[in-house]
Amino acid sequence: MTTVTSARTLAHPARDEIRLDGVLHALADPMRMTVVRELAAASGELSCSCFDLPVTKSTTTHHFRVLRESGVIRQVYRGTAKMNELRREELDELFPGLLDVVLAAADREADRLGDI
Template identity: 40%
Template sequence: MGAKGVSKGAGHPVLCDVELVTVLSALAEPTRLRIVAMLSEPGGERAWKDIDLPIAQSTLSHHLKILRNAGLVRNRTEGTRCFVSLREEEMEGRFPGLLETVLHCRDR
């Protein structure tokens, strides 16, 4: 283990160490909320290049890093491609109903 609760290799936090305020802060930004909504759709996992938002790659990278550090997404590399997926089941175990509620309210 590296920094508190973060696995050294992938940089994904151990969710039992993630605080609710960290997750809510990550979800409070509209672009990050849009990314989470995209990843919650059927077939959820996406390659970085398939996350179609009108922002620079560096900005997308920044938002994905915040989502990863909050424990919301997982990165996976396959060859030269990087894929991102929502940690729905793990989040549900840590904060029951949170993602469903936030995404439901977003759709209104």
């Protein structure tokens, strides 16, 4: 069951509520895939301000919400910063190999297209 305990706590789906169609939808957007790739490469949490997406702040907020509500990332407040972490362990348990395959494909595409 998804719960919110306070105004500073964000709702996340429980592990057993994460659905493949929601994860695939979240990963299908290039901006969201950029966020996931950066989180996968990070050694820990990253604040929202670490991401330099070529979209408005409200659109960036939307992308983070889609990733969180689909179960791809976990967001927590640390002081005034909203920190983001990939829910890799849970995703790997639910969908073994999916994240690795998608990230590898995104890396190959970025190399092929000359993206960073």
